[in-house]
Amino acid sequence: MTVPQILYVSAFLLILIGLYSLLTQRNMIRMIIGLNIADLGVNLFLVTIGFVDNGSAPIFRAQAAAGPMVDPVPQALVLTSIVIGFGVTALALTLVMRLFVTHGSIDTARIRGLKW
Numbered sequence: 001m002t003v004p005q006i007l008y009v010s011a012f013l014l015i016l017i018g019l020y021s022l023l024t025q026r027n028m029i030r031m032i033i034g035l036n037i038a039d040l041g042v043n044l045f046l047v048t049i050g051f052v053d054n055g056s057a058p059i060f061r062a063q064a065a066a067g068p069m070v071d072p073v074p075q076a077l078v079l080t081s082i083v084i085g086f087g088v089t090a091l092a093l094t095l096v097m098r099l100f101v102t103h104g105s106i107d108t109a110r111i112r113g114l115k116w
Contacts, residue, residue, distance in 0.1 A: 007048040014041030028096045028106045032089060039085045043078045050074030 001009075018038025025031050055070040096106055103111045 004048055004051055004053075007044060007051070011041045011045035011048060014038065014044060017041075026108045028099070028108065029093075031108075032092045032096065035092070036085065036089060039081070043081055043085075046074045046078050046081070 015038050018034045018036070018041060021034025021037060022031050025034060050071045050073070052068045052070045055068045058069040058072055099111065100106050105111055
């Protein structure tokens with residue numbers, strides 16, 4: 001297998017592990033961890049899409065030789081995704097703390113009023 005294929009498989013497995021954890025866990029902290037794992041898989045997938053073998057940074061100079069260049073858009077998307085993921089995680093943890101104060105538990109089966 002080539003390096004991009006390994007990265008694609010790893011990204012897919014991270015997304016699956018994160019979604020499995022998100023759907024099967026009752027503990028809300030573990031659900032948030034699963035969400036973060038899936039987010040890491042998506043970020044790895046986006047970086048792998050932008051991978052160019054023997055590619056260089058797209059910095060144009062007068063002496064630069066023509067050759068394959070790496071696409072900077074997926075890298076910018078990943079940086080944005082990291083910041084958004086941090087914000088979502090902080091908000092989710094704040095909501096879980098508030099639920100614990102209100103209901104005394106972070107187990108979704110024990111909290112009344114949650115519908116599923």
